[in-house]
Amino acid sequence: MTDKLPYSYTLLRYVHDVLTGEFVNVGVVVFAPSGGQVRFKVRRTMGRLKGVFPDLDRAAFMSAMASTRRALQQIAKREQDAGMFSSLVNAGDIARRALPLDSSSLQWSDCGTGVTKDLDATLDRIFERFVARYDTHARDRKTDEDVWRPVRQRLEERDLAQCLQEKSIQGGLDAIFFKHAWKNGKWHVYEPLSFDLVDADGIKSKAREWLGHLSAVVADGRAEDFKPHFIVGAPSDPSLHDAYRTAIAILERAPNGPEVFEEGELDALVTQIEDEVRAHRQSH
Template identity: 70%
Template sequence: MTDRTTYTYTVLRYVHDVLTGEFVNVGVVLFLPSSGTVKFKTRSTIGRLKGVFPDIDRKAFVRAMHAVRRALQGVARNEGPPDLFTDVQDAATIARKALPLDDSSLQWSPSGSGVTADPGQALERIYARFVSRYDCPPRHRRSDEDIWRPVRRKLEEKNLAQRLQEKSIHGEVDDIIFKHAWKNGQWHVYEPLSFDLADADGIKVKAREWLGHLAAVVAGGDAERFKPHFIVGAPTDPKLTDAYRTALAILERAPNSPEVFEETELDTFVARIEDEVRAHDAEQDSRRHDGSRSY
């Protein structure tokens, strides 16, 4: 059976502002009391700190981290197996030999503990949990404008983009401003909605907000006649598909019977706009032609 040994660990924190207490983890020290072994891993670059704290002094941080690593190397060399006269120590005690407790921006966390058969693997696991897991840049989530951009390009190709204008629909209770609209007896209004959000609740809330907007404008029956059309972007996280489908159902049941197109239906959506605009123009031309002939 593989021998397992107890270890303790402490996390090195970069505290940017002692008043707010905001910090980012930048390193880990692991200590095995039975053998006196000290292992550590620290951030070697400024990483995501610049994004979290834009005013961080990069040179000062790099110098400080270099000094901590050098001091930890010295502590690791000097530690050894405990004897009868050695006080029981934990990782935080060992780490403070390299970086004493003071009011600087680098601080040690209280010690944690565990049991492992592979101390090196344990160090990597703890580092990944507390430090490197936050290194991935935040994933770009598409905005409403991102969803509209390919629509605009296709409308421009068909010389139709200029036909759409901003329109404010005034109701008895509320108003809604649509950036893309045109009139053919009633107003046709088009709204891009990105549901590429972080969680299911956010997706449903956004759909419910639009349900509320439309209901507030339609309430009282004083609003101009208008037909809503939504083109929607799906979440990239497949775990949010159910919430997305619920959001579509909420939109489809909103007042004025909105038409909802998914971004995969982009060509159909643009073709619908084109057909309606061309039919309107043809009807107007026919009326003008008939009027001139009757004269």
């Protein structure tokens, strides 16, 4: 009978915005105290990251991953030499020595535990489950621009696209830039939001971010009068539907009474714009 080894593991997360907390897993460290066995695997490619965070600085990210990899290699060698005399308790201890906790974009998760007969196979399984599983689907995820494209096409068909312009809404504390807006007494601003993200936390965090933006702009009452309209794209993963509905509810509770249009309601949105533009033209 082969003895099973107790082990612990921790995930390395890339946190794109520490304020919203939206993250993607980018590595795994596994540690079996018996014999001081350390195994790790971290990203060597961008994978789905560029699709999820289009403004990610690739060079800076790859440099940070290389530094983390080198630090883990040194600690793994040290623990192998120490063997049963290792003073470290779990994978979190290993991880924090390689990359201490701070406010940077690379953060460690809480530890998980288990038992295994094959530590290398366990490392591969955890990496596949938490890091690599979405890579093949990243290119298929809708972006904000993908959500807006059919709106623009409908507007062009009705000769309305030229009515929209860029607008920055300035408040005392913050400002929001909108690519699509027009004025009819007050500014009507339109923002496409794709919620075709990788997990529920990311979906809700994106909605909370917009709730925060709008709240900051109107906080002191100095912003121009404006009406927000969100055009939202649903996640492709059916299991994230509840998070998507929660995100919509968060947007609807934002200041200035936003209207939220889903992808099946685009004709209604464009008809509303057409009616308002026609009425505005007739009144002038």
